[in-house]
Each structure stands twice: as structure tokens, then as C-alpha cells.
Amino acid sequence: MCAEIRKTASESIGKDPSGDIKNAIDQIGDDETLINFLCTNAPFDISEKVTLLSKSKMTDRALGLLSQLYVIEERLNLTQEIMKRAKHSMDENQKNAFLQQQMDAIRDTLYGDTADDADELLEAGEKAHMPKDVWKVFQKEVEKLRRYNPSSPDYSVQYSYLDTLVHIPWKPGKDRHTTFADARTELESDHYGLEKVKERILEQLALIMHNPKGQAPIICLVGPPGVGKTSIGKSVAAALGRKYERVSLGGLHDEAEIRGHRRTYIGAMPGRIIDAMKRVQVNNPVLMLDEIDKIGADYKGDPSAALLEVLDPEQNCHFHDNYIDVDYDLSNVLFIATANTLSTIARPLLDRMEIIEIPGYVVEEKREIAKRHLIPRICEHNLIKTEDFKISDEALDEIICNYTSESGVRGLEKKITALVRKCVLAKMNGDKFPDVIMPEHLYSLLGLAPHIHDRYEGNEFAGAVTGLAWTEVGGEVLLAESSLNPSKTPTLTLTGKLGDVMKESATIAFQWVRAHAAELGIRQELFERYSLHIHFPEGAVPKDGPSAGITIVTSIVSTFLQRRVAPRIAMTGEMTLRGKVLPVGGIREKILAAKRARITDIIISEANRRDIEDIPANYVEGITFHYVENVRQVIDIAITDETVINPLNLE
Numbered sequence: 001m002c003a004e005i006r007k008t009a010s011e012s013i014g015k016d017p018s019g020d021i022k023n024a025i026d027q028i029g030d031d032e033t034l035i036n037f038l039c040t041n042a043p044f045d046i047s048e049k050v051t052l053l054s055k056s057k058m059t060d061r062a063l064g065l066l067s068q069l070y071v072i073e074e075r076l077n078l079t080q081e082i083m084k085r086a087k088h089s090m091d092e093n094q095k096n097a098f099l100q101q102q103m104d105a106i107r108d109t110l111y112g113d114t115a116d117d118a119d120e121l122l123e124a125g126e127k128a129h130m131p132k133d134v135w136k137v138f139q140k141e142v143e144k145l146r147r148y149n150p151s152s153p154d155y156s157v158q159y160s161y162l163d164t165l166v167h168i169p170w171k172p173g174k175d176r177h178t179t180f181a182d183a184r185t186e187l188e189s190d191h192y193g194l195e196k197v198k199e200r201i202l203e204q205l206a207l208i209m210h211n212p213k214g215q216a217p218i219i220c221l222v223g224p225p226g227v228g229k230t231s232i233g234k235s236v237a238a239a240l241g242r243k244y245e246r247v248s249l250g251g252l253h254d255e256a257e258i259r260g261h262r263r264t265y266i267g268a269m270p271g272r273i274i275d276a277m278k279r280v281q282v283n284n285p286v287l288m289l290d291e292i293d294k295i296g297a298d299y300k301g302d303p304s305a306a307l308l309e310v311l312d313p314e315q316n317c318h319f320h321d322n323y324i325d326v327d328y329d330l331s332n333v334l335f336i337a338t339a340n341t342l343s344t345i346a347r348p349l350l351d352r353m354e355i356i357e358i359p360g361y362v363v364e365e366k367r368e369i370a371k372r373h374l375i376p377r378i379c380e381h382n383l384i385k386t387e388d389f390k391i392s393d394e395a396l397d398e399i400i401c402n403y404t405s406e407s408g409v410r411g412l413e414k415k416i417t418a419l420v421r422k423c424v425l426a427k428m429n430g431d432k433f434p435d436v437i438m439p440e441h442l443y444s445l446l447g448l449a450p451h452i453h454d455r456y457e458g459n460e461f462a463g464a465v466t467g468l469a470w471t472e473v474g475g476e477v478l479l480a481e482s483s484l485n486p487s488k489t490p491t492l493t494l495t496g497k498l499g500d501v502m503k504e505s506a507t508i509a510f511q512w513v514r515a516h517a518a519e520l521g522i523r524q525e526l527f528e529r530y531s532l533h534i535h536f537p538e539g540a541v542p543k544d545g546p547s548a549g550i551t552i553v554t555s556i557v558s559t560f561l562q563r564r565v566a567p568r569i570a571m572t573g574e575m576t577l578r579g580k581v582l583p584v585g586g587i588r589e590k591i592l593a594a595k596r597a598r599i600t601d602i603i604i605s606e607a608n609r610r611d612i613e614d615i616p617a618n619y620v621e622g623i624t625f626h627y628v629e630n631v632r633q634v635i636d637i638a639i640t641d642e643t644v645i646n647p648l649n650l651e
Helices: 001-017 021-027 030-043 044-055 058-127 132-146 153-167 179-190 193-210 230-239 272-280 303-311 348-353 363-381 393-403 410-429 440-445 499-517 546-561 587-596 606-613 629-640
Strands: 218-221 244-248 287-288 334-339 351-357 463-471 474-486 493-497 530-535 563-565 569-571 603-604 624-628 641-642
Touching: 001 021, 001 030, 001 058, 001 530, 030 044, 030 058, 030 569, 044 058, 058 132, 058 569, 132 153, 132 272, 153 272, 179 193, 179 230, 193 230, 218 230, 230 244, 230 287, 230 334, 272 287, 303 334, 303 624, 348 351, 363 393, 363 410, 363 606, 393 410, 393 440, 463 546, 463 587, 474 546, 474 587, 493 499, 499 546, 530 546, 530 624, 546 563, 546 569, 546 629, 546 641, 569 629, 587 606, 603 606, 603 629, 606 624, 624 629, 629 641
Parallel strands: 218 334, 218 351, 244 287, 287 334, 463 569, 493 530, 569 603, 603 624
Antiparallel strands: 463 474, 474 530, 563 641
């Protein structure tokens, strides 16, 4: 036991740097003296020393001492291990710091100021108020930038990515304080007419002001060109005191334009949504998605499918752009989309938007828009005083009716701009210009009025019937003509570049007339001796849709009976093989086209009565509506008892 005590004491207490205890252990030869010496001088608690020295038996004293020596040895080993680890860690830190200093010095010598790019990015990133998860990714990517050679392509790709993350707005901007009364005034001052549209916009503005943290619906403004869809978006932004940014989607056919490119090659960039946010510098702007109906799709993907995540309030709080590769919150953005038609918009995308239809303007509204908005703006852009350029209401009406044919006011703006140019030219040449432009001045200033399609062609001939059609650019007048030709093998011929729906409507109309020939007063043998030719003028213009059914059947009956169609009458509606008249859409646009063509009577399905009742009174003023349920009622209203001047000799 004494040998174990001597050994343990030498290994633990003997490691004292001063060496005093170790020398004493080596010099003491007597075991009892050694035990008493260690019990007195060993580094453990005094109370333990007293306990050991008070023991009378040397064996008990030796066992107690050995136990204390084991504790001292264990404690010493643990202390040495901790010191060893601390020293190793200190050496690594010093080594890394030294190497980092060396690398910074080398980089500064080789590349100059580029060594500071990473530090500048970190400083800018701290001011960008990034979310915690984005900040961690940003720091990691900055450290990766430090390892790149600034002259390598990878360095420029990485730097562009980090610079994009820094300049994307991560926190909402402060709205300019506006009241609801100010918002209403802003909207009313910028737009004339469109009462229902402005009412719906004001409802949305009131909701946003009442609950700024609520989810705003995605609004889609649908209407023909030139009716003010884009300008409404600007007015909404001004009314809310928010920044405005426009994203044009017309002709887009690459999914990467929405989601961005992956950072695997030089020239990668974020999508148009993130790029717009980067330009506007706040994450709660009014973002106008223009021409959303003109998005295409090809082998590069379907952009409309990528837009689903952007326009879904449940998903756009975690919008993922492939370029920035982190989630971005778009829930604070007020999206307003515009479209000319809904037929080309994908159904899932359409389901995520609230549709607000914007019809065209009547003549009175166009006149007021020109006087209140167009003329002052055009004069201001051309540095012309409004008192130097005056135009009468009669001249404006003449331009609207005979020089333009549209639902909006874009063509009207072009004609007024042309008049302003004439005014400036006359001023520069010193020539005389009318003090007030009157209708008689328009021929010399604008030339001959162009051919306008929305013209009533008259009813001098049998089979000439005026129909109403809807197109992407608004309503149009559609003329249908029919004629009979003797033939040994009677056929039905259709011309005018018609679509499949129009061809089917013509076939149904002809079969219905043939089936009801007796009650209509048409001899059955005429169908066996004459071929029927149905033509829609302007053969170069494609025509399709279900709105021409009753127009075609009226034309056929008028031709076989050789009787005139009632004057100044137009019609729209589809028919079934049983002769039932079905409702159609685009009623407002068709009514505007009828008013431009000076139509006084319109035949329409009884099911469309509610659409007429929902239209403002000034749109339907001067027009008489005839509501029908079957084709026989259409014929009774549309076809008169008066025969044509030179009827065909139908034997």
C-alpha cells in the first residue's frame, strides 16, 4: 500500500512546477513518516487532513490518504485536458485570424478595391431589414463570394445575386396619409363616366383603408382598348398614397419571365415580379399586370400557371423566385390586372381574380372626356395654351362619329393630337388657323372621313339584315346578306371567312326555315330549284360566335319571301333547331355599336332583359328593345309586308 501511495503521490502531487513536494517524497524513506507528511502537506481540504491525522491506526490513515490522492489525480487529469483543449482552440483561432489577414493582404494587393465588396454587401444587408432566414442565406453567400476570384465569371454572377437581395424591398413603405374623401375625389377627377366601375373601386379602397392588414382581392379590369383600364390603376395608387408600377405581360411565353432564371449561367436574372418590386423599392405598391389575356405558352413553360402563385392570396406570402431562391412576401401588394377578353385567360387563373367589366363610352361621354381630359393633356404636352386651341362640340361629335369607330377614346385622342399638330404648324408658318374648329373645318384639317364599319346599310334589298357582334375591341355591326340562284343541284354556300360556330348557326337557320316553310308562306319547291348563298361582307375579317343565329334566319326568310326588313333594326341572339332564341353576351358593347350605326330598334332574347335593366339609362336612350323567345317572333317583328323594288322572279 505504501508503494501505491508513493507512486500516486509522485504522479499527481509530484507534478507541481515548484518541485518541493516531489523532492520531499523522494527523500523520505520511512513509510509512516511519508504518510504523515502527505497527510499534512498534500493539497486537499484541511478538515480532511484533521480527520486523517486523528486516526490511530496507520492502516486506516494510509487508506484515507490513498483515496484523497486518487481524487487529486483525477482532478489534475481533468484540468490538464481542459487546458489542452483551450490551448488547441486558441491556436486554431490565432491560425485562422493570421491566415485571414494574409488572404486579405494578398487580395488587396492583387485586386485592389474589390476586396471590400463583401464587406459593403454585408453592411448594406444589415440595413435592408431582411427576415432571419434570408439573412442567414445572405451571410453564407457573402462568405462564398470571398472565395471567388473577382476576375472569374462566377464572381460577377454571385455579386449580382447578392446585390439583388440587398435592393429588394423587405419592409412595407409608408402610405401617404389620405382620407376616403380624398380617394373619391382623386378617382372622380381622373375618370368621367364608368359609374359602376368607380363604385366597385371605391368599395375596395374603403375596405383597404378600414382594414390595411386584410387580404385584398386580385382585381381584373376587362374591356376594349382605350377605355382607361391602365389609368384606373394609376388612380387607385394615387388614392391610396402608394407607389405604382406596371408589368407588361403581352406576348409573354416563357415561365422564367415570371419565376426568374436559375443562377447556373451568366445572364440569369429575376422574374418580372421581383424586378418590379426592386424598381419600386417598397413591398406594398399597386402593381399593374397589363394585358394578362395575351400570355402565350410554348416549350419553355406556361407563364399563366406560374402566375397562379403570384395572384393567390393564400400562396403569394411565400412566392418563390428561382433566381433569389428564397421566399418573398407579396401579400402586401395590391394587384390589378387588365385584359381585353376573358376567353384567352386560363380558367384556374381566372378563378383567382375578381372581374370588373369596363364597357365603352357613348358619344356624350366621349365628348366630355375629350373636353375635360384629352384636350388639356394634349395641349400641355405640346406646350399649347388651351385658349389658343378651341374646338366646338359639333366638331367633336363629327370626329367621334365619322373619323373614329371605337369603344374607347384612343382613336379620338389621335385625331385631336393631329389637330394640335396642325395648329402648331400654322403658328410656325404664320398661317391662319381657325379660332374655333367647326365641323366644316375638319375636311381641310383631317382629310376625308375614313370608311366606318359601324354603318347602317339600309333595307332596299331583300335578305340584307343588320346583326350585332362582340369582339375584343368592343361591339361591331355585322351585316348578313342572302341571295337565291337557280340550280339543278341546290346547295347552301357560306362566304366571309366564317368560324365553325357561324357555319353551324347558318346550317341550323336554313334547316329551321325549310322545316317551317309552309307556315312562313314559302313554297317547298323553291328549296329544290334554287341554291342559297349567305355572305358576310369584309371577307378578310374573321367572324365567329353564337350571336348571329337569328340574324341569319331573318336574312334567309327575307330572301325567300322577297320582302324588306324593317328599317333601322338590328338583332343579336343564337337559335336552336327548335326555334328557341338563346341569350348572348357582350350586350353593352353591342348597344354602343348600334348607337354608333344610328340603330333605333334591337331584337334580343327575353333572357337578356335583366342585362338591359342593369345598364345605365344613358346607354339605352333612343333605342327600343324587342324581347323575343322564339324565331317566329323575330320574323314577325323584323320582316315587313313590303316587297323589294325589283323582286326576283321566283317561279
